[in-house]
Amino acid sequence: MENTKNITYKLYNFLPEEARHIREEVFIKEQGFANEFDSTDSIAVHIVVFADGTAAGTGRLFPSARQGAYTIGRVAVLPEFRSMHLGSFITSRLEEKAAELGAKQTELSAQCRVRTFYEKNGYKAEGDVYLDEYCQHIHMVKQLKN
Secondary structure, eight states: OOTTSOEEEEEESSOOHHHHHHHIIIIIIITOOSOOOOGGGGTSEEEEEEETTEEEEEEEEEEOSSTTEEEEEEEEEOGGGGGGOHHHHHHHHHHHHHHHTTOSEEEEEEEGGGHHHHHHTTOEEEEEEEEETTEEEEEEEEEOOO
């Protein structure tokens, strides 16, 4: 895919069907996770990114247990759109929303295989590697510029 596509996005206060579909394709079918949907979906802000009107990626944002922080999660981009830097686009839009909501930092649980992606986007690893289902993850944090 070329990077010249028209990229737009929309935020939702509920889990839209487009986000559900992308997460099913990426996390369940491609990566084999079983416990993809949870009660956090009902309180999160969801983003869907569109490339020329086609739903291409998603993510969610919700208040963290840490004061002044929001958690970014479930960032997923369909395979045919992965050369377009949509993961960074999604993360940046969710960071902007978190700052708008008063967050001083964002945090996330990164699959270890994409740790460098998040490091390139300003995140720093904290703590030890842990398993989420069968997959190694690391907690990562980014200080926001307000």
